[in-house]
Every structure is written in structure tokens, then in C-alpha cells.
Amino acid sequence: MGDRLPLDFFLRDVLDVAPALPGKLLVRQFNDGRVERYRITEVEAYRGVEDRACHASKGRTPRTEVMFGQGGTVYVYLIYGQYWLLNLVTGIEGDASAVLIRGIEGFPGPGRVGRELQLDRSFYGESLIDSQRIWVEDAEPVSEIRTAKRIGIEYSGEWAGKLWRFYL
DNA sequence: CGCAAGATTGGC
């Protein structure tokens, strides 16, 4: 079992943080005290106000507010009225970047991740450094990280072509 | 205030 990833891990460019996440352990302590560790298998980087695929490109709104703050926090949002998608905010204040957790071992797909982890709006802004219910732990380095285009953002023009998806 | 679209999933 590794150590919890410290604040410094998240205070870097999202393009440095995202590829470092596959293989690491996403840890969740549920209400009944049960602790589960899930190996992260797939993520995507969303890089600030310039990245048209990033929600922060809409500007600072109640929804994107947390992304504009310092990294090391959780950004969750409900999509299609059904799934809570989990993002880890990265960078220094103002970077407005985050990593979408697209898959964990046994639960591929961002919607499935949120369902397995029983996420809801109360996780918005949660600190990955202090939280007693969700955090990330270090693990053995993985051999190879693959890259691909991000999924479901065809509307974002040139940004749709970036190889900002990272997976095992 | 109304409305269309959404970083998805599962079923037909």
C-alpha cells in the first residue's frame, strides 16, 4: 500500500499529472467504514480556459469554480442527469485544469467509476490531501502508458485531435 | 424563462 499522493503531485501542468495517474490507486472509504482501493486504468487531461473541450473554457461559473482554484481537489459534475464524473483538479490557482478519471480496474467508463464510488454533489471541492473518504495513493510504476484522442468532444475543433487520453 | 446539448450507459 503506497503513501497518499501529496499536494505537490497535483500542482503541476495537467499534461504532467495525467500520464502519471494510470497505475496509481484511487482509494475510497465508504460510509460504513469499508475501504476499497482501485487501480486507475484510464484518464483524460482537460487543460484550462484555452482548451475548448474543458468546461473551464466557459469561464468561471459556479460549476467550473473549483477548477480555477489550486490543484489537489475534486471536481464532480452530473452528466445526462445520471452519472457523476470524477475529475482531479491540477495545477496552481488559475490553471483551471483537471484530469477526468475514465476508468478504474473492473469499472471501465467514467460513469461507471462515479457509480462504483457512490459519488454525488457533496464531493465537489473535496480535498484529496485531507479527505477521509477519497484520495489517491502511490503504487509501483507501470511499464507503458498509451495515448489516444479524448472521447466525446468532437465539438471542440482542433482540441479534439490532442492525444490527451492516457491509459494502461 | 425556455430550451437544447451534454467529458455516458445500456438496451433494443
Added chain:
DNA sequence: CCAATCTTGCGT
């Protein structure tokens, strides 16, 4: 292919 289900940003 398409419905589910509801929040959000934007236009009127």
C-alpha cells in the same frame, strides 16, 4: 439506433 434524466449556459 435511441431513451433516460437533470443541470447548465445561452438566447429571448
